[in-house]
Amino acid sequence: MAQNQMPDNLAERPSAPQLFLIFTRIGLTSFGGGLSGWMLREFVQRRRLMSEEDFLNGLSVAQALPGVNVTNMAIWIGYKLGGRNGAIASWLGIVVPAAFVIVLIGSAFASLSGYELSHVALSGAASGAIGLSLAMGLTAARRVPRRVFPLAIMAATFVAVAILKWPLLWTVLGFGSLSVAVTYRDG
Structure with missing residues (x-):
């Protein structure tokens, strides 16, 4: 099968603007190491834009390359589904909106760092991210021969x-x- 070709039983490819919006939503609603789990759910299970095997192959490549795994994965998915423009749109969607939110949240937490509730909130978010990472790891481990x-x-x-x-x-x-x-x- 050609590089950007999908099996007939999978859904139609999204446009570059649609990829931007999908990755913006993933980037703004996901926390920590669980982003790859959200991507699996979004692109394989929910939208059926690629097979689980393709996704896990891409995840392996993304983890082997230098840089942030999630960003590498967004670029890989974007390229696979939309070529160069899809890769650029996916990268912008996963990075730019979340970066603005991180700056805002960082400023808020800096001013609230003296309160115990802020530490409890961070511990809760970390626990959720660890759970998502574990779920992704178990999904990948299932596929190991x-x-x-x-x-x-x-x-x-x-x-x-x-x-x-x-x-x-x-x-x-x-x-x-x-x-x-x-x-x-x-x-």
Whole structure:
């Protein structure tokens, strides 16, 4: 299938302005690391604009590239659904409106930082973001082939980063390169 072509059973592609509005809503209504979960729900489950497999492949690429994963993912989805203009519109939608809101909220929290309620609100938002990230991680883990090598790479990466505190860059480059090489060799 061509790069920007979709299977027949999926919905019609949105225009660049529609992508801007979709990503503006996602960026303004989502918190923390859960944005990829919102994107999965929006583009795969709700709008059926891409398959779960395409989404997770894009998420893998977005996480492997430098920069903010969510921004990378917005650009990837925008490009996949609308070419260059879709990528630009998606990037603007996920970044610009949320940046304005962050500045406003940051100013408000700075003036309210002496109150306990502001700390409680931030803890609640962090808990919600962790839950969304966990849900996204479980969705991605479901798709990992149930073979020894992929599961071993997943476990080794977790141990190296979370327990041994190895540098993320070198861990991902090492285990990622090994995983790609073995997967390429096998088929």
